[in-house]
Amino acid sequence: MRKTKAIAILTTHSFGYIDFLVDKLNLNEDVDLTYINIDAIPFSYKNKGSRIANFFLKLFLFPGLKEKNRTEFIKKAFRKKPLFDQILVIRPDKLQKEALVFLKKSTVKMDCFLFDGIENFKNQKKILSYFDTIFSYDKRDVEKYNFRFLTNYIFDDEIEKNQITNTAFNISSFDSRFPFLEKLANYLSEAQISFRFIVKKNKCCNHDTIEICTKYLPINEVKEIISSSLVMIDLQKENQYGLSFRVFEALGYKKKLITNNQDITSYDFYNENNIFVITNENYQIPLDFFETDFVEIDPKIIDKYKLKNWIFEVFNIECNQIKDL
Incomplete structure (x- = not known):
């Protein structure tokens, strides 16, 4: 039948x-x-x-x-x-x-x-x-x-509450965003803010502050790292205007987010306590952003996504x- x-x-x-x-x-x-x-x-x-x-x-x-x-x-x-x-x-x-x-x-x-x-x-x-x-x-x-x-979409919203070992976390592919990611890594290092940045690149190489890998990490392994991270970092590509899956990971797992996607402020789930918007020129992040708790979003808003x-x-x-x- x-x-x-x-x-x-x-x-x-x-x-x-x-x-x-x-x-x-x-x-x-x-x-x-x-x-x-x-x-x-x-x-x-x-x-x-x-x-x-x-x-x-x-x-x-x-x-x-x-x-x-x-x-x-x-x-x-x-x-x-x-x-x-x-x-x-x-x-x-x-x-x-x-x-x-x-x-x-x-x-x-x-x-x-x-x-x-x-x-x-x-x-x-x-x-x-x-x-x-x-x-x-x-x-x-x-x-x-x-x-x-x-x-x-929010594909998952259940995550273990592990001990925080990384204040900030980013995982991405090696592309035009990499120089900006390096600037962020240098800034966080100077500010003594712990972070873990992982970049997938076809050829392995050594880097002082960023982990370079040649294979994509399984999504369950990424989730483990997210669970031990306080804030997620999302960097949009050139000509990218929509919201990446990283944004919806942050929403689902109730993690704070730092992003250079300027349009995120127009969405109904935007809360300046949870989301801090940076630019390539201005990426200094107030320390209190890392010190305050995630503010719960109206479940009706979250449900839409x-x-x-x-x-x-x-x-x-x-x-x-x-x-x-």
């Missing part, structure tokens, strides 16, 4: 945040979910010649062998499936046009969610016409392209059908 709603989700690894979405949908007996982690699709070059061929394909702007393999994998996985009620694609720029055309024919409704500014992945502009609804967490993109506004409500917004599945979060 066919379940009420057949849904497919295709996305990149996304640091494990999407796993919570998948788990919650799988808990719903009325949902038949097909999930494909694009990053986990197996691929290897057959020989040296295939590597050379791939180089020239990309040189002349043709899809590479990895992209072609990804398309074939998706076709094979979906070919025996009935027509989907809804397909959600996250990071649609990772899919070939051929794959998008195939997916469009395989569903009644095809949507995508953009949790980064569209200017950071400009190829997305070329494929927007394939989607019925485009959700975006970026207010500027919503206004410019007539997208549907939707923030990221929980995963169960995100699921309702995207998939029109009633909140009471999904367990909390």
Whole structure:
């Protein structure tokens, strides 16, 4: 017997945040979910010649062998499936046009969610016409392209109260934010404020104040570090205007937050006691920000940003059908 709603989700690894979405949908007996982690699709070059061929394909702007393999994998996985009620694609720029055309024919409704500014992945502009609804967490993109506004979500709100060993904590990828992170590290060191900064970089190297690692930390390990940290630090990328998952981690775990996202002050959960906004030029943080307790936010406000409500917004599945979060 066919379940009420057949849904497919295709996305990149996304640091494990999407796993919570998948788990919650799988808990719903009325949902038949097909999930494909694009990053986990197996691929290897057959020989040296295939590597050379791939180089020239990309040189002349043709899809590479990895992209072609990804398309074939998706076709094979979906070919025996009935027509989907809804397909959600996250990071649609990772899919070939051929794959998008195939997916469009395989569903009644095809949507995508953009949790980064569209200017950071400009190829997305070329494929927007394939989607019925485009959700975006970026207010500027919503206004410019007539997208549907939707923030990221609180994916978890249970955390152990461990002994605080780091006053401030940040984990991020190595990119244009790194020089600012170094300035923050130097500032905190001079102010004798303890911190732990972890940066994922493809090549390992030594750094005086920042831990460099070559692999992404599992989300449960990050949670452990958060539990022993007083304040979380969130640095937005260039052309990033929406709120990152780091903000919603802080909300869910009731941790104070330091961020350079200026727009955060416009949200209903903003409280100057809990959130301190910095800039690249002005990043001095008053000591009393670290000394005062987190102020509880109205539960009705927090509830709006929980995963169960995100699921309702995207998939029109009633909140009471999904367990909390």
